[in-house]
Amino acid sequence: MSGISVEDANALLASIFAPWVQALRLEATEMSAEHAVLKMPYSDDLCRVGEMICGQAMISAADTAMVVAIVSAMGDFKPFGTVDLTSNFMRPVSGEGVVLTARIMRMGRSMAFCNTEIHGANSGKLSAFATGTYALPG
DSSP states (O other): OOOOOOHHHHHHHTTTTTTHHHHHHHOEEEEEEEEEEEEEEHHGEEGGGGGOOOHHHHHHHHHHHHHHHHHHHHHHHOOOOOEEEEEEOOOOBBBOOOEEEEEEEEOOOSEEEEEEEEEEEOOOOOEEEEEEEEEEEO
């Protein structure tokens, strides 16, 4: 299975997510049945002191990237829910956007397990990673 297209992923980002998630201005740049790559551009609205992108924006983007990866693995959108989301922040991202690479670790019949790496868009430095567990439709 090849997964959904970048165009379909971007249409999904514009249609099923809450307005505050859409305000992150996430854009899919690469898709397969096993992963999704999204970028989140720099915005002062997402920053705290020192032009640092706040953790809340990064973890919301990471969760969204994992959701898009799961939809790609399923081949079509069906509602499902986040069961667990864990984040680890290693360094700040200042004055630049981020690139999020979400990967399917295991896709079962009722659960999906994923991880996302968050890198600075310009520096390429690994800033954070997240793991997520999702309950799939029965």
